[in-house]
Amino acid sequence: MTLARNYLAECQGESALDLEICELRNKIALILYWQGDLASAAAELEAVEEVISSAGNSQAERAIKSSRANLRREMGDAAGAISDIRDLISDYPEDAPRNELATLYCTLSLAYLDAGEPRDALAASQNAVQLDIEHSGGLHGNGARDWNNCGLAWLELGMPEDASRAFEESLRIHDEIGDSSSMRRLIVQVNLGRAHMAKGNFETAREVIEDALARQEKIFGAQHRDVAATLTNLAVLYGHMGMMADSAKVARRALKIDLAVYGEGHPELIADYTNLAGPLISLGQYGAAEKWLGKGHEIAVSYFGPRHFKAAYCRTQLSICLYRKGDIAKAIPEMQSVIRIFEESLGPTHPQVKNCRAVLELMSSRRL
Numbered sequence: 001m002t003l004a005r006n007y008l009a010e011c012q013g014e015s016a017l018d019l020e021i022c023e024l025r026n027k028i029a030l031i032l033y034w035q036g037d038l039a040s041a042a043a044e045l046e047a048v049e050e051v052i053s054s055a056g057n058s059q060a061e062r063a064i065k066s067s068r069a070n071l072r073r074e075m076g077d078a079a080g081a082i083s084d085i086r087d088l089i090s091d092y093p094e095d096a097p098r099n100e101l102a103t104l105y106c107t108l109s110l111a112y113l114d115a116g117e118p119r120d121a122l123a124a125s126q127n128a129v130q131l132d133i134e135h136s137g138g139l140h141g142n143g144a145r146d147w148n149n150c151g152l153a154w155l156e157l158g159m160p161e162d163a164s165r166a167f168e169e170s171l172r173i174h175d176e177i178g179d180s181s182s183m184r185r186l187i188v189q190v191n192l193g194r195a196h197m198a199k200g201n202f203e204t205a206r207e208v209i210e211d212a213l214a215r216q217e218k219i220f221g222a223q224h225r226d227v228a229a230t231l232t233n234l235a236v237l238y239g240h241m242g243m244m245a246d247s248a249k250v251a252r253r254a255l256k257i258d259l260a261v262y263g264e265g266h267p268e269l270i271a272d273y274t275n276l277a278g279p280l281i282s283l284g285q286y287g288a289a290e291k292w293l294g295k296g297h298e299i300a301v302s303y304f305g306p307r308h309f310k311a312a313y314c315r316t317q318l319s320i321c322l323y324r325k326g327d328i329a330k331a332i333p334e335m336q337s338v339i340r341i342f343e344e345s346l347g348p349t350h351p352q353v354k355n356c357r358a359v360l361e362l363m364s365s366r367r368l
Contacts, residue, residue, distance in 0.1 A: 021051065022048045022051050022052060025044045025045075025047055025048045026044075026045075026048060026067075028044050029041040029042075029044035029045050029048070029071075032044060033071070033074075038071065038074060038075045038267075038303070039075075041071060042068065042071050042072070042075065045064060045067055045068045045071060046068065048064050049061065049064045049065060049068065052064050058093075059096070059100070062088060062092075062096075062100070062104075063100075065084065065088055066085065066088060066103070066104060066107055068084070069081045069084035069085045069088070069107065069111070070107050070110075070111075072084065073107075073110065073111045073114055074267075075303065075304075076267075076303055076304035076305070076308055076310065078111050078112075078114040078115035079115060081107075081111040081114075082108065082111045082112060082115060085104055085107055085108045085111060086108065088104055089101065089104050089105070089108065092104070097135075098131050098134055098135045099131070099132070099135045099136070099140075099142055101131055102127075102128040102131035102132050102135065102142055102146065103128075103142065105124045105125070105127045105128035105131065105146075106124075106125070106128050106142075106145060106146055106149060108124040109121045109122075109124035109125040109128065109146075109149045109153065110149065112124060112153075113149075113152060113153065113156060116309065116345070116346035116347065116350050116352070118153045118154075118156035118157045119153075119157065121149070121152070121153040121156070122150060122153035122154065122157065124149075125146055125147075125149040125150040125152075125153055126150060128142075128146040128149070129143065129146045129147060129150065132146055138173070139173060139176060139177060140173070140177065141173075141174075141177065141179060141184070143170075143173050144170045144171075144173040144174045144177075144179070144184070144185070144188065145170075145184070147166050147167070147169045147170035147173065148166070148167060148170040148187075148188045148191060150163075150166040151163040151164075151165075151166035151167040151170065151188075151191055151192075151195065152191065154166060155191075155194060155195060155198060156351075158198075158351065160195045160196075160198035160199045161199070163191075163194075163195040163198070164192060164195040164196070164199070167188055167189075167191050167192040167195055168192065170188045171185065171188055171189065171192065174188065181215070181219055183216065183219075183220060183224075183226050186212045186215055186216050186219075186226070186230075187226060187229070187230075189208060189209075189211070189212040190208075190209055190212045190213075190229070190230050190233055192208055193205045193206075193208035193209035193212065193233065193237070194209075194233060196208060197236070197237050197240060202237065202240055202241050205237055206234075206237060206241070209230065209233055209234050209237060210234070212230055213227065213230045213231070213234065216230060223257055223260060223261075224257075225257065225258065225261045225262075225268075227257060228253075228254040228255075228257035228258045228261070228272070229254075231250045231251070231253050231254035231257070232251065232254045232271060232272065232275050234250050235247045235248075235250045235251035235254065235275050235276075235278075235279070236275065236278075238250065238279075239278055239279055239282070244279040244282045244283050245279070245283065247278070247279035248276065248279040248280055248283065251272070251275045251276040251278075251279060252276060254272055254275070254276075255269070255272040255273070255276055258272050265299055265302070266299070267299055267300070267303045267304075267310075269295070269296065269299060270296045270299050270300050270310055270313075270314065271296075272296075273292040273293060273295050273296030273299075273314070274292075274293065274296050274313055274314055274317050276289075276292050277289040277290075277292045277293045277296075277317050277321070278317065280292070281317070281320060281321050281324055284324075286321055286324065286325040289317070289321050290318065290321055293314050293315075293317050293318045293321065294318075296314045297311055297314035297315060297318070300313075300314055307341055307344060307345065308341075308345060309341065309342055309345040309346055309352070311341070312338045312341040312342055312345070315334060315337070315338045315341075316335070316338050316356060316359075318334060319331050319332075319334040319335040319338060319359075319363075320359065320368070322334060323363055323368055324368075328363065328366075331363060332360065332363050332364060335356060335359060335360045335363060336360065338356055339353060339356045339357060339360065342356060
C-alpha cells in the first residue's frame with residue numbers, strides 16, 4: 001500500500017498516466033474496503049471520478065458513480081445510494097448498453113433491500129430481469145444475478161414460494177451457461193436453502209445448505225469469506241432446528257474466518273457477533289452473549305450511528321439476553337427503545353417492527 005501511495009504522489013500532474021492512476025486508485029479502494037476503511041475507500045473512488053469526469057468518458061463516469069453509490073450503501077447510507085442510483089438511471093442514454101442499465105437496477109435493488117424497502121427492491125430486480133431478457137434472452141450471468149435478487153426481495157416480503165422459484169430459475173441459468181461450480185451459483189443455492197427454511201422445510205434446507213458448503217470448501221478452501229456467509233446461514237438453520245450447540249459451533253467458525261479476512265472492527269463482523277450470540281443465549285451463556293453483542297453494537301455505532309437499524313439489531317438480541325437472565329426491568333425498556341429506532345429507520349409496518357412488538361408483548365406478560 002505504501003509503494004502504491006508513493007507512486008501516485010510521483011505521478012500527480014502527468015495526464016498521460018491518468019487511466020493508469022485511476023486503475024491503481026480503484027485497486028487501492030478495494031484493498032481499503034476489505035480492510036474496513038470505508039471512508040478512505042470512498043475518498044479514492046471520489047478521486048477516480050474527478051479524473052474520469054475531466055476526461056469526458058461518460059461510460060466510465062457512470063461506472064465509477066455506480067461504484068461510489070454502492071459503497072455509500074455499504075457505509076449505511078442506503079437512502080443516499082438510492083438517490084444516486086436513481087439519478088444515474090433517469091439520465092441513462094437511450095443508446096447506451098442495456099446490460100449496463102440492468103446492472104444499475106441490480107445495485108438499486110440491493111440498496112432498497114438495505115433500506116428495508118423490499119417491494120421497491122423487487123420492482124428494481126424485475127426491471128433488471130426484463131433488460132437481461134432484451135439484451136441476451138436472459139441466458140446470461142447477469143440474468144442469474146437478477147433472478148437471485150428477485151428471490152431475496154421475495155424472502156423479505158415473506159413470500160418464500162416465489163423466492164424459491166426465483167432462486168431455482170437463477171440456478172437453471174447458471175447450469176445452462178456452464179457456471180455450475182462458481183461461487184455465484186453456490187450462493188444462490190444457499191439462498192434456496194434459506195427459502196426452504198422460511199417455509200419450515202428445515203431438513204430440506206439443511207441438505208441444500210450443507211451441500212453448498214461442502215462444494216464451496218472443496219473448490220475455494222475452508223477459509224473463504226463466502227464459506228463464512230454460508231456458515232452464518234447454517235447457524236441460523238441449526239438454531240431453528242433446536243441444535244444450539246451446533247449453531248454456536250458453526251457461528252464461531254464463521255466469525256473466525258471473517259476476522260482473518262476483514263480484521264477487527266469491520267462492519268461484516270456485526271452479523272457474525274449477533275448470530276453467535278443467539279445460540280449462546282439459548283445455551284444460558286449470557287455473559288459470552290453480551291460480550292459479542294457489545295462488540296457488534298460498537299462496530300455498528302461507529303460505522304452507522306446509534307440510531308441505525310444495524311445497531312438496533314444488536315440491541316434486540318441484548319434485550320432478549322437481559323430477559324432470559326432475569327433482568328426484566330432492563331429488558332423491556334431496551335426493547336421499547338429498539339422498536340422506536342426500527343420505526344424511524346424502517347417504518348412502522350416493517351416486519352422487524354412487528355416481530356419486536358410481538359417479543360415485547362411476550363416479555364410484558366412474562367411468557368417469553
